[in-house]
Amino acid sequence: MISVSDGQVYTAFAVTLFAGLATVVGGGLVLFLKKPNFRLLAFGLAFAAGAMIYVSLTEILNKSIASFSLDFDEKTGFAFGTFAFLLGVILVLLLDRFVPNPHDTIETHSAKGVSSPQLLRTGMLTLFAISAHNLPEGLATFFATLESPALGAPLAVAIAIHNVPEGVAIALPVYMATGRKDYALWASLVSGLAEPLGAALGYFILAPYMSETVYGLIFGVIGGVMVYLALDELLPTAKRYSEGHETVYGLVSGMAALASSLVIFKFIQ
Structure with missing residues (x-):
C-alpha cells in the first residue's frame, strides 16, 4: 500500500477546489460583462486543450x-498502462x-422566443450534465x-480555463429566467x-487499496479521460468561436506552456 501524508491530501484537495471554482468566474462574466471576446475564448479553450x-x-x-x-x-506495465488509457477513453x-x-455555452442561449420556465429548465439540465462531467x-x-504538485498544478490551470465557459453555460439561462444574480452564481x-x-x-x-497497480490504473484512466475531453469538447468549441487561427495558436501555446512548466519544475525540485 502506498502511504501519503495529510499535507499531500490537503494540497491536492485545495488545487482541485481551485480548478472547480473557475465555474464561478464564468458565472461572473455573464453578470458583469456585456459582450464576451469570442476570439479570446477560442484561444483559451484551445490553450487548455x-x-x-x-x-x-x-x-x-x-x-x-x-x-x-x-x-x-x-x-506488461506498458500493455496495462495502454489499456488503462483506452479504458479512460x-x-x-x-x-x-x-x-x-x-457544448453550447454563450451565444446559443437567446432569450427571444423562449419562456422563463424553459430557460430555467435549460439551466438546470446544463447544471446536471456539466456537474456529472466535472x-x-x-x-x-x-x-x-x-x-506530484508539479504535475497537478498545470493540469488544474488547464481544467480551470476549461471550466470558465461551463460556468457561463450554467449561469446565463438561470439569470435570464430568474433575473437573480445570486441564483446564477450559486448555480x-x-x-x-x-x-x-x-x-x-x-x-x-x-485510499484503502492504494498500490502501484491502482495508481497505474488511475493515471491511465485519467490520461484517457483528459485526451477525450480535449478532443471532443475543448477543440470543437474553440473552433466554433474562432475567427482565424486562434485554435491552432492556442493549442500550440498550451502545449508549449505546459512543456516549459514541466521543464522548470524538473530543475527546481
Whole structure:
C-alpha cells in the first residue's frame, strides 16, 4: 500500500477546489460583462486543450506505465498502462453517451422566443450534465496533484480555463429566467463543487487499496479521460468561436506552456 501524508491530501484537495471554482468566474462574466471576446475564448479553450493533451500523453500515461511496471515487468506495465488509457477513453465516451455534455455555452442561449420556465429548465439540465462531467475531472486533478504538485498544478490551470465557459453555460439561462444574480452564481458554484466532490469520493473509496497497480490504473484512466475531453469538447468549441487561427495558436501555446512548466519544475525540485 502506498502511504501519503495529510499535507499531500490537503494540497491536492485545495488545487482541485481551485480548478472547480473557475465555474464561478464564468458565472461572473455573464453578470458583469456585456459582450464576451469570442476570439479570446477560442484561444483559451484551445490553450487548455493543448495543455491537457500534452500532459496526458507525456506525463500521466508515462506515470501509469511506470507504476504498473513496478508491480509487473516492463512489457506488461506498458500493455496495462495502454489499456488503462483506452479504458479512460471508453468510460468518458459512455458518460458522454448517456449524459450528454452541452457544448453550447454563450451565444446559443437567446432569450427571444423562449419562456422563463424553459430557460430555467435549460439551466438546470446544463447544471446536471456539466456537474456529472466535472466528477472525473476532479478525480484527475486530485490524483495528479497527489502524485506530484508539479504535475497537478498545470493540469488544474488547464481544467480551470476549461471550466470558465461551463460556468457561463450554467449561469446565463438561470439569470435570464430568474433575473437573480445570486441564483446564477450559486448555480455555477454548485457545478464547480462537483470537482472536489469527485476527488473526495475517489480518494475515500480507493485510499484503502492504494498500490502501484491502482495508481497505474488511475493515471491511465485519467490520461484517457483528459485526451477525450480535449478532443471532443475543448477543440470543437474553440473552433466554433474562432475567427482565424486562434485554435491552432492556442493549442500550440498550451502545449508549449505546459512543456516549459514541466521543464522548470524538473530543475527546481
